[in-house]
Amino acid sequence: MSENLLEVKNLKINFKTYAGIVQAVRGVNFEVKQGETLCIVGESGSGKSVTSNALMKLIPQPPGIYAEGQILFDGRDLVPMTEKEMTKIRGNEIAMIFQDPMTALNPTMRIGKQIMEVILKHKKNTSKAEAKKRAIELIDQVGIPFPEQRFKQYPHEFSGGMRQRIVIAIALAAEPKLLIADEPTTALDVTIQAQIIELMKEIQRTSNTAIIFITHDLGVVANIADRVAVMYAGQIVEYGTANEIFYNPKHPYTWGLLGSMPDLDNNADELLRTIPGSPPDLIHPPVGDAFAARNEFAMQIDYEQDPPMFQVSDSHFAKTWLLHPDAPHVPVPEAVLKRIEGYIQKNKEAGIDLGKVGE
Template sequence: MNKGDRLLDVKDLKVSFRTYAGEVQAVRGVTFHLNKGEVLAIVGESGCGKSVTAQTLMRLIPTPPSYIKSGSILFEGKTDIVKLSNRQMEKIRGSEMGMIFQDPMTSLNPTMKIGEQITEGLIKHRGLKKKAAVQKAIELLKLVGINSPEGRIHQYPHELSGGMRQRVMIAIALACSPKLLIADEPTTALDVTIQAQIIDLMKSISEKTESSIIVITHDLGVVADMAQRVVVMYAGKIVEQGTVDEIFYDPQHPYTWGLLRSVPRLDTNSDEELIPIPGTPPDLFAPPKGCAFAARCPYAMKACLEEDPEHTPLSETHSAACWLLHPDAPKVERPVQIGGHQHV
């Protein structure tokens, strides 16, 4: 795939927060790309920097206390999001990029009817008249699988169930046919059956509208069922990235192994215990000088504590940042429990 097929190119992105205690280095030199029409998943534990990365793509992080230290976010090969003013960003946000937040109850305005919240962007960004915007809102509610949309547009968020509110959030994000849709933990607040419906809905939307989607999640079941490529983040950095099959069947970083071993497998009858990753992530006030995962890694060597490894390319699409991939490193046998994925 050539660079002309890329919708987004993120290079060496660093984002920090100024606090009374000092600088928190939330995102520490992240580089990845997103192709047109692709679903990319960014996975990792809470606090690894995945949500800050996603919100920075749309310039939604509060400034101050946050600030972008360095890097570029190239949209459609020409617009650097980092350099845009707030006014320029407002034109892109909602029309070119849409976001689905984790908790629709806190993201929807409780004092506005559903219809008003969907038509707002259509009137502002697409210049539609009220009547045409209402008609479009009804079509969007049908698209996201809400019954009797003509009546629903007159309801308030508290009158809908959690799953329906999340569908409304998706309808708002889709209203202006954005080229990029960012979904930040879109199924966390939902029960399992509704989760599966929302995942199916987002997959069909990606196919119908040809929009690119970035899914931020810690749920590897969501990843297996939705994404084509995966970025694994730890302590503000990318430690591994590759296609879904490369990450699930041929993972190369011990942190990725740990994530996969701590997820229940539904495709085997064994009574294997889930193995949690011991320890806690490092303090991002003062990140370690070596590999951030070294303190929790059973395979850590002296080099891991002293110097951060570079990414080693493993294929055109797969790379990992681990000293175990160095030609002089000892050969390590990968844990047997990992590999394979179960569809939600």
């Protein structure tokens, strides 16, 4: 059996619409090992959430179509599984944390009962008393004080950050092997975001749960990822360890994402970089590199041929013609280098030496 808990191979997801077929996910490949955190990052519309929902077989069919590929979880391909087979996996072996905790929680049911429901459903031969004890333990584990009292309360009695902690407790209730978190910190302020990120890191340390973390925020990625997949227009355009993506980025889209991150230490007069243009229409994907129209370094070949994944190292790959041996050397833009070097300096101040840019 593979050492990977999850392997996604050439996954293609389409949607039938009145305007035509939307090619939302176009040949995605990645893997996740037990106890590892993979962050999938990209702009809105890049295919991140469609990919995460596809892993749980939550794409409604129709209009969704699993056009091609495999989703191998613990050696089993989830794509051909029936809804009945998937209900045994969802919540039990793979759990999901959604972006908005209020839509994930039942407003008419006490918090404790919602957690108990998951335990009783997935952990057979568990008594109600045992389920209640475990639910209180989970409320405590996710950092909510006075868990016995909180057990009896309703979602509206909790703050946004505490509701998200309860959603995490529900996701952990059946002790899943894989946790998918779809932008779980987007609706929270930065202080609560940091607490939720720290909580998820603690969960990973104590339970060895694999995590797929979907986000558009590279600041979040820096704090939690082991590996990073950068998505654009339904494809993974760069893939590597967190250090490789942050300190040796190779794809112009990754440069754009890094350069457009706000930095509180920046001079107030310094303009925030942006990526010009917008993602392409995936009903009619462009010929060649999908990022070419927004890429200031695009060459003629970018408009004619889709680049392959070039290997940078054993763990680092990027889908750009700039890595072809015959391509001109294009250095990382100076503004992006400054931003990256700022991250390195902050890590050094925290006692972590991550080397030099490009190493």
